[in-house]
Amino acid sequence: MPASSVSDGLVVLGAKDLTKSFGGIRAVDHLDLTLARGELRCLIGPNGAGKSTLFGLLSGLHRPDAGQIVFKDEDITNLKPFQRVRRGLCQKFQTTRIYRALTVAQNLVIADRTPRSSRRKNGRLSWALSTLGLDSEGEVPAGELSHSHQQWLEICLALATEPDLLLLDEPTAGMTPEETELTAQFVVNLNRQGLTVLVVEHDMAFVRYIAQRITVLHYGRIFTEGSLGEIESNHEVRRIYLGER
Amino acid sequence: MAREYTGFWRVLNGPQEIGRGPVFWCLFAFLALGLLAYPFFGSVFALSNLANFCLYIPMGLGLALLWGYNGVLSFGQGAFFAIAGYVYGIIAGNLLDIPGGTLLAAVGGIAASAAIAAAFGYLVFYGQVSNWIIPLLLLVLSLILETFMAQTAGYQWRVGSVLLGGYNGMTNVPSLEIGSANFGGASIAFYYLVVALMLITYLGLRLLVNSHYGHVVVGIRDDVERTRMLGYNVALIQIQVFVVAAALAGLSGILYVSWGNYINPSSMGLLAATLPVIWTAVGGRSSLLAVLLSTVTLRWVADTLAVRGGEYAFLVMGILLLVTMLFFPAGIVVTLARRWLHQKSMYRDLKQNGAP
Numbered sequence: 187m188p189a190s191s192v193s194d195g196l197v198v199l200g201a202k203d204l205t206k207s208f209g210g211i212r213a214v215d216h217l218d219l220t221l222a223r224g225e226l227r228c229l230i231g232p233n234g235a236g237k238s239t240l241f242g243l244l245s246g247l248h249r250p251d252a253g254q255i256v257f258k259d260e261d262i263t264n265l266k267p268f269q270r271v272r273r274g275l276c277q278k279f280q281t282t283r284i285y286r287a288l289t290v291a292q293n294l295v296i297a298d299r300t301p302r303s304s305r306r307k308n309g310r311l312s313w314a315l316s317t318l319g320l321d322s323e324g325e326v327p328a329g330e331l332s333h334s335h336q337q338w339l340e341i342c343l344a345l346a347t348e349p350d351l352l353l354l355d356e357p358t359a360g361m362t363p364e365e366t367e368l369t370a371q372f373v374v375n376l377n378r379q380g381l382t383v384l385v386v387e388h389d390m391a392f393v394r395y396i397a398q399r400i401t402v403l404h405y406g407r408i409f410t411e412g413s414l415g416e417i418e419s420n421h422e423v424r425r426i427y428l429g430e431r
Numbered sequence: 432m433a434r435e436y437t438g439f440w441r442v443l444n445g446p447q448e449i450g451r452g453p454v455f456w457c458l459f460a461f462l463a464l465g466l467l468a469y470p471f472f473g474s475v476f477a478l479s480n481l482a483n484f485c486l487y488i489p490m491g492l493g494l495a496l497l498w499g500y501n502g503v504l505s506f507g508q509g510a511f512f513a514i515a516g517y518v519y520g521i522i523a524g525n526l527l528d529i530p531g532g533t534l535l536a537a538v539g540g541i542a543a544s545a546a547i548a549a550a551f552g553y554l555v556f557y558g559q560v561s562n563w564i565i566p567l568l569l570l571v572l573s574l575i576l577e578t579f580m581a582q583t584a585g586y587q588w589r590v591g592s593v594l595l596g597g598y599n600g601m602t603n604v605p606s607l608e609i610g611s612a613n614f615g616g617a618s619i620a621f622y623y624l625v626v627a628l629m630l631i632t633y634l635g636l637r638l639l640v641n642s643h644y645g646h647v648v649v650g651i652r653d654d655v656e657r658t659r660m661l662g663y664n665v666a667l668i669q670i671q672v673f674v675v676a677a678a679l680a681g682l683s684g685i686l687y688v689s690w691g692n693y694i695n696p697s698s699m700g701l702l703a704a705t706l707p708v709i710w711t712a713v714g715g716r717s718s719l720l721a722v723l724l725s726t727v728t729l730r731w732v733a734d735t736l737a738v739r740g741g742e743y744a745f746l747v748m749g750i751l752l753l754v755t756m757l758f759f760p761a762g763i764v765v766t767l768a769r770r771w772l773h774q775k776s777m778y779r780d781l782k783q784n785g786a787p
Contacts, residue, residue, distance in 0.1 A: 271662035283657040285650055296650040299662050301643045347662050
């Protein structure tokens with residue numbers, strides 16, 4: 187498959203003209219999205235804007251009705267989710283999905299797809315486990331962890347797949363302000379280590395902390411893109427998303 | 432953290448099975464030695480009976496792997512048992528004069544069960560058929576096979592020199608022979624073969640479920656989507672587990688025809704489809720040990736009841752399943768083991784921290 191115009195080495199992910207409908211409702215509507223290697227991007231928008239559907243399309247849980255997705259110069263539009271993960275694209279789900287009946291250590295055993303490989307692992311996982319305080323909880327059943335630790339464990343499971351692009355769907359949902367800040371700090375540090383991250387988040391405190399490039403979605407289309415300052419001062423964004431008249 | 436799940440002993444003694452301490456392994460060794468020594472004091476009749484109870488263990492353990500560890504309930508184990516039995520009978524009956532013919536037949540029988548399971552598994556797992564439909568489809572497969580085999584009476588239904596026999600079944604199936612040893616149902620050789628295969632299956636599956644692969648199998652049971660999103664080809668792994676379970680049911684089927692020299696379509700009927708599910712549920716499907724114990728015990732109970740009271744045996748099995756599902760949803764052995772472990776840890780805490 188010839189590489190599209192959006193794939194030129196600096197670009198890790200390029201979605202072109204993506205469209206997905208459920209019944210009569212068009213959840214994602216001719217959407218174009220480009221992510222540069224090493225970028226940390228926030229995706230915001232009101233409920234029903236198509237954020238989670240877009241994530242589903244990128245990770246392969248949904249098949250697009252039309253459009254193309256190019257990841258690391260390869261057309262992955264027709265690849266299954268597990269094939270995309272193997273190519274370096276991993277997602278943390280909106281509702282926490284961990285193996286609740288198994289211990290933290292067992293969760294990580296499953297997440298490590300190549301336990302016998304002599305290939306050197308990039309070390310992000312062990313750094314993440316110690317930063318998030320999960321390294322001392324190996325024998326705890328995952329279902330007994332606090333809510334924030336469960337969310338963090340799921341991020342660590344995704345990191346164990348050694349992704350080049352991490353999709354985080356509302357990583358701070360249900361967290362206290364302190365935990366939200368810690369998560370934001372963690373995501374920023376993860377990004378500084380070279381990992382490209384795309385985050386969907388409702389919590390503006392988190393988005394402000396990250397303060398990177400923001401894409402606003404509305405009715406399945408990209409409404410606008412810009413820096414935190416540009417987005418917060420955009421009257422139309424304030425109207426549709428922040429609820430101001 | 433992952434280091435804990437490598438190395439033979441660590442894997443064998445891993446967390447996916449109850450019974451891990453020195454007390455358990457001493458009891459296990461004692462029981463295994465007892466089984467090996469039994470022919471020195473048991474009667475031929477008792478040996479033959481015990482071998483009959485134990486030959487169902489590979490089928491039970493296969494279902495534990497499939498249902499308890501991978502989350503896929505099957506009413507098709509009886510069918511895979513009978514397919515292997517029939518194919519064994521057909522091949523062995525046609526290769527009577529060829530040395531190693533029965534061994535070839537055994538391989539053929541297991542391969543037939545595995546191949547049909549692979550084809551069925553390909554359709555349902557790649558088709559992402561929901562987990563509650565699969566047991567129904569398997570039940571339908573069993574009943575269709577039973578109906579088909581029941582009408583194969585008459586001389587036109589024969590393969591080579593072997594008659595399929597309709598509802599009366601296939602008779603005079605030769606027992607397994609390896610070299611000069613004959614593994615007929617009343618022989619000591621057969622008893623040892625069954626005990627050896629039972630121990631190998633149990634220990635082999637224990638290694639499997641506690642390996643990295645076994646963890647992924649359990650991961651699929653707990654959350655299919657999560658496992659897929661960690662980069663695993665879930666459908667392929669489900670097919671592999673399904674094939675292993677079918678092959679183990681096939682192994683039991685071959686031991687059964689070698690024991691009784693006979694198989695008929697009721698081996699894939701409704702009752703035969705249900706019994707392995709009862710053995711697995713009553714013991715506790717999430718533990719191989721529990722299923723091993725309940726398979727032998729329930730086979731013994733059913734046999735004893737059948738000898739004494741005839742038709743009530745299956746009624747008792749049904750009631751037992753009902754009671755288990757109502758009061759011990761995790762299975763009787765598993766529930767009791769968990770309670771005992773819980774009390775042991777409470778006692779240990781009490782000893783460490785002093786009386787409250």
